Amino acid sequence: MIPKVFELTKTNKHIIEVVLEDEQARLTHVVLEPKQGFDAHKSDANLYLTVLKGKITVKVEDNEPVKYEAGKVLNVPKGILMKLDNLEAELLEIIVFKSPIK
Numbered sequence: 196m197i198p199k200v201f202e203l204t205k206t207n208k209h210i211i212e213v214v215l216e217d218e219q220a221r222l223t224h225v226v227l228e229p230k231q232g233f234d235a236h237k238s239d240a241n242l243y244l245t246v247l248k249g250k251i252t253v254k255v256e257d258n259e260p261v262k263y264e265a266g267k268v269l270n271v272p273k274g275i276l277m278k279l280d281n282l283e284a285e286l287l288e289i290i291v292f293k294s295p296i297k
Contacts, residue, residue, distance in 0.1 A: 232280030
């Protein structure tokens with residue numbers, strides 16, 4: 196069997212791209228430019244966020260926001276209220292692994 200290969204778009208611009216998806220999981224590549232982010236929302240699955248480049252600011256529930264740098268992998272359990280932001284002057288690049296898929 197030959198492994199299936201997926202490719203991430205190399206960019207310095209905002210992008211949200213689903214790299215792979217099946218009935219079990221979804222892997223999304225996200226690039227946020229400075230001062231971009233996501234509105235607060237509850238996760239509808241277990242999420243694993245891998246910071247590839249830059250720093251991500253994560254606010255979970257009523258806790259104070261925390262910054263995580265490249266090389267960190269975060270787990271956000273299903274049903275948790277979260278807000279993700281790039282508050283830095285440089286690009287933020289992350290991979291979001293979501294499982295299970297509804």
